[in-house]
Amino acid sequence: MSRPSATAFTLDVTEVERRLLARWPETRIAPSLERIRAVTDLLGRPQRDYRAIHITGTNGKTSTARMVESILLELGSTVGRFTSPHLTDIRERISIGGRPISPEAFVQAYQDVLPAAETVDRGSPTPLSFFEMTVAMAYQAFSSAGIDVAAVEVGMGGMWDATNVIDAPVAALLPVGLDHVDHLGPTRLDIAAEKAGIIKPGALAVTARQTPEVEQLLRAHADAHLARLMVEGRDFGLSGRRVAGEGQTVSVDGLAGHYQEVPLALHGRHQAHNAVLAIASVEALLEEMIPLDALRRALGSVRSPGRLEVLPGTPAVILDAAHNPDGARALAAALADLGPRPTVAVVAAMGDKDLAGMLVELEPVVTTIVCTRNGSPRSLPPDAVASAARKVLGADRVVEVDDLADALTEATEAASAAAGGQVLVTGSVVTVGEARRLLGL
Known part of the structure; x- marks a missing residue:
């Protein structure tokens, strides 16, 4: 047959x-x-x-x-x-x-x-x-x-x-x-x-x-x-x-x-x-x-979703798919364009990326980093992201959260507690895509 x-x-x-x-x-x-x-x-x-x-x-x-x-x-x-x-x-x-x-x-x-x-x-x-x-x-x-x-x-x-x-x-x-x-x-x-x-x-x-x-x-x-x-x-x-x-x-x-x-x-x-x-x-x-x-x-x-995409609200949420040091450098410069303000970053990155290089670029413009993972099997576990982040930012500016949805909640609460605070989601296209779904976009 x-x-x-x-x-x-x-x-x-x-x-x-x-x-x-x-x-x-x-x-x-x-x-x-x-x-x-x-x-x-x-x-x-x-x-x-x-x-x-x-x-x-x-x-x-x-x-x-x-x-x-x-x-x-x-x-x-x-x-x-x-x-x-x-x-x-x-x-x-x-x-x-x-x-x-x-x-x-x-x-x-x-x-x-x-x-x-x-x-x-x-x-x-x-x-x-x-x-x-x-x-x-x-x-x-x-x-x-x-x-x-x-x-x-x-x-x-x-x-x-x-x-x-x-x-x-x-x-x-x-x-x-x-x-x-x-x-x-x-x-x-x-x-x-x-x-x-x-x-x-x-x-x-x-x-x-x-x-x-x-x-x-x-x-x-x-x-x-x-x-x-x-x-x-x-x-x-x-x-x-x-x-x-x-x-x-x-x-x-x-x-x-x-x-x-x-x-x-x-x-x-x-x-x-x-x-x-x-x-x-x-x-x-x-x-x-x-x-x-x-x-x-x-x-x-013109629109380019997930590329320095600013979502209005309180706090504002910025989505950017930067996933290498050059992209993170451009992101950091653009955040300065938007005006200095307390920024809580949610970061989930892939294991084959230069995470340390990205964190060095982001360090001057972020207040706190919430380290997490995305749904890809290539995603670094949160403890690995946090370990890299502590070496760049120090332990007091790093939070480790296992789930992206919970990480977004943590970052939103922290940004809301800071006058004029904002949330940044970055580290991978997958991270930003999953965040957009969680945010109902």
Whole structure:
């Protein structure tokens, strides 16, 4: 008796997610494009049906992708966005028209990709991973929706990342820092070499400020592929910035023109620089200046959940997915932007991250740290987080709580007891996602 095909059953998003999670997890990396390329070839190469801006870097990729998406939507384009990981709903990874893909379209994308994936799985000693499947689903869903442009965030690195089967005419490179060193290499140059792999022959690459050595490597890669490299601070840049209301106002010297007094509904100097790169990326794609009114509307309304996301209330709660020292440094600077106040931080981090480096960056701007865990099996136990925190902050500023929900309660009570106190939740995308659910978001 033959086994029913996977598509013979009625599927919903929960069942599709369960099946995807049964594959290799995102944290298990096999550096090859062979499997994802084979799948997309069987699908008819859907990633060739639209133009794309491909985004890499150590921090800020999701926010930059969201800004690119917002600008292009305001200009009337039909836009797809692929980002990872998600905070609370797997459908966040695939956005079409500025909204998460519908449950029906998500299931349909899985069903469209599955026969090709099963064919590749049968012929390969390594089955497609969770991430490879979601990339294939995104590219297929974008094609089915007839989008004009995709904003695609790299998952990790660039050269061997599954998203890199797309031939994007524009590559955007955010600052290169130290993260995922076990996969990408121990130095910034090793990591930059991987990230440079998204710069395709003849493409235009825009990069944030980098160290001189990293910039030299990126330029050499671009030259070898007959691509152009435009550098922040030389070819485009931030010419003005001031904190204002629910975000900030920025002025930008773009590749194609100057943009004066653009509202940006995100906090932090790092988000201002992310906006600069998003603007340059869109200019590179359009090969012209962005209409100022459209840019102001786009960035004045953009949202990036879990990235210095300020929830109003008493006490205020700030959610930020910083998970490496560079991200924590940007977070600390942004907290200073918001104004000095007693800050009780809830921290849960993964075991493969530089927790000590993050805590050093946060120490000057937090009053107390509540050390806890998130629901991932990779999460450090609270006693390990607390041990690291005591070495940086001293025992009197560290509290250990086993459960994230209880940690949020503890932090809220402590912040409420301090005049003008606020709660900060950070350390991991998973931590912030779970906190958002617990807070009813």
